Amino acid sequence: MESIERQRVHFIAVGGSAMHNLAIALHDKNLIVTGSDDEIYEPSKSRLQNRGILPQEIGWFPDKLDNTIDAVILGMHARPDNPELQRAKELGLPVYSYPEYIYQQSVDKQRIVIAGSHGKTTITSMILHVLKHFNRKFDYLVGAQIEGFETMVKLSEDAPIIVIEGDEYLSSPIDRRPKFLHYKHHIGLVSGIAWDHINVYPTFEDYVRQFDLFADSTPKGGTLVYDETDDLVAVICRKEREDVFSQEYATHKHKIADGQTYLVTEHGDVPVQVFGEHNMRNLNGARMVLSRIGISDKQFYEAIQTFRGAANRLEIVAKNNSTVIFKDFAHAPSKLEATTKAVKEQFPNRQLVACMELHTFSSLNKEFLKQYKDTFNTAEESIVYYSPKTLAHKKMPELTENDVRTAFNNKNLIVFTENEALQKFLLQKNWQNKNLLLMSSGNYNGLDLKQLSSQILNN
Structure with a gap:
């Protein structure tokens, strides 16, 4: 042989x-x-x-x-x-970009692509968690580590479907198309649109156009699932498309009791480990997609109870009886606003200290910084950290602390440019009945968040 x-x-x-x-x-x-x-x-x-x-x-x-x-x-x-x-x-x-090669490896599979400026990692993770719970065969590509999954990519010969987190960023240095257009989805979801990647899409219109192209690429007989509460998404996805099945979703009905979120369903109240309005929408989007591939609502509610979130998405770093310390990947205005509101709503009787690092090219751009106006007003104490070294490394113009306060439109905003000063400030606080939320796509220039969290709780 x-x-x-x-x-x-x-x-x-x-x-x-x-x-x-x-x-x-x-x-x-x-x-x-x-x-x-x-x-x-x-x-x-x-x-x-x-x-x-x-x-x-x-x-x-x-x-x-x-x-x-x-x-x-x-x-x-x-x-x-x-x-x-x-x-x-x-x-x-033959030279392939990352998404082109994923498509080549999944050309004979049913392709489910989750797109959006925010929520796509969580929605993808929820779908994978539920499919795994019921031992379904599937391949996947997701942008974060998920509990129970050793890798962020799986490709096999026999899985009939692949679930892909579809990024709108460039495909490669020589292919300036957004990644998600290469995957040629059969089922597509758009979770939300909020301007990002200013270095690639210098105008808001440029950025939005990519999602329009994604929705337009839904094939005849395909499905387009979308968040109807996002006005831009609704305008794009409600457009008449021949032989395309469209399905909208909103925030899943839920309630909070004693720091525990429950989904309100016809099968009774279902306790879940994720929380916040944005996650109740993410969860509903995942439910809609799964219903298209044979997972009933009853099955979904059974499986979603054990979903604890993707890495760095409202992840608990440490906690005791009076304080929870979270870290989150929030690094854009819409994510910052949704994440701080989620923690405050989950723990309404605790003061919230929220700290955000400006780290991405967009967030450190003086013009784009205006997009943060009024997005950081939910916490009792709002802190912004950025490093002049990061600006220099990215060859970007200097930012002053006043530039940041003006952009956020928050006169009480506390600004740090040195991580040692930030750490000292946090360690000197009384943390009785207070929560800490640390948001960044970076690492506060090497700050050890686990060690910091341990010191805070021990104090």
């Missing part, structure tokens, strides 16, 4: 969060995986090393590429003039 020759795949910029997960998924699928990068940090480094696919040397090595390579996958971290990319072109090797 002839042995089937194993495919060889090479990753340019293998150390990225999404890229290293795809590399692991293909390795686990028995493909021969190689890769290069000019920087690889944890946890990517250890995870690649454990599979035996960590590059032996850091840097770019064009001689790694030859005619035995079946596919080259190009990560966003690489530059258009990358020497390995140039070599791949010289050899005429």
Whole structure:
């Protein structure tokens, strides 16, 4: 019997969060995986090393590429003039962006794509959790670590469906289309639209247009699920599209009793571990999608009770009887507002100290900063941290503390530019009957949040 020759795949910029997960998924699928990068940090480094696919040397090595390579996958971290990319072109090797390759691997599957400026990771995670609960076969791609899932990507030969978190960011350094257009969804969901990625979409109209294209790409016989409470989403998704089934959702009916959120359903009150208006919408969106692939409401309510959220999405870092410390990925105006409101509504009798790091290109842009106006007024104490070093690293103009206070339109806003000063401020507080919410897509320039949380509770 002839042995089937194993495919060889090479990753340019293998150390990225999404890229290293795809590399692991293909390795686990028995493909021969190689890769290069000019920087690889944890946890990517250890995870690649454990599979035996960590590059032996850091840097770019064009001689790694030859005619035995079946596919080259190009990560966003690489530059258009990358020497390995140039070599791949010289050899005429097929070069794919990350989303293009995912599509190639799932061309024969039913593709479910979750899009939106906010909520897409949580909705995708909820869908995966429920499918796993009922032992359904499925492949997936999600942008965060989820409890019960070893990797953020899974690709197999036999799964009939794939659930994909669809990002609107660029596909690769040489492909400026948004990732989610490559996946060619059969079932698409749009959770919300709020301007982001100003470095790629310099105007609000540019940004919104991408979601219009996503909705328009729903095929005949396909399904478009959308949040009807978001005015922009509703305008885009209510547009007449021939032979497309559209289904709207809103906030799931719920109640809060003694710090516990319950879904109010025809099957009785269902306790859940996630909370906040935004998560009640996320949960309802997930329910709608799952209903299209054979999961009944009763099954959904059974499974969702054990969903504890995706990593860094209102994740509890530490707690005691009088204080809970959360960390959250919130790094844009709509996410900041929704997350602070969620914690305050869940714990109305506790004071909330909320701290947000300005870290992304958009958030550190003086013009975009105006989008934060009146979004940070729910907490009793609102703190903004940013690092002048990050601005310098991104080659961006300086920001003053006054610029930040003016943009947020909050005269009581506390601003820090040094993480030691922020840490000292938090450690000196009396935390009796107070909660702390730490929001960032970064790490406060290396602040150890677990250690800080432990010190706060011990004080």
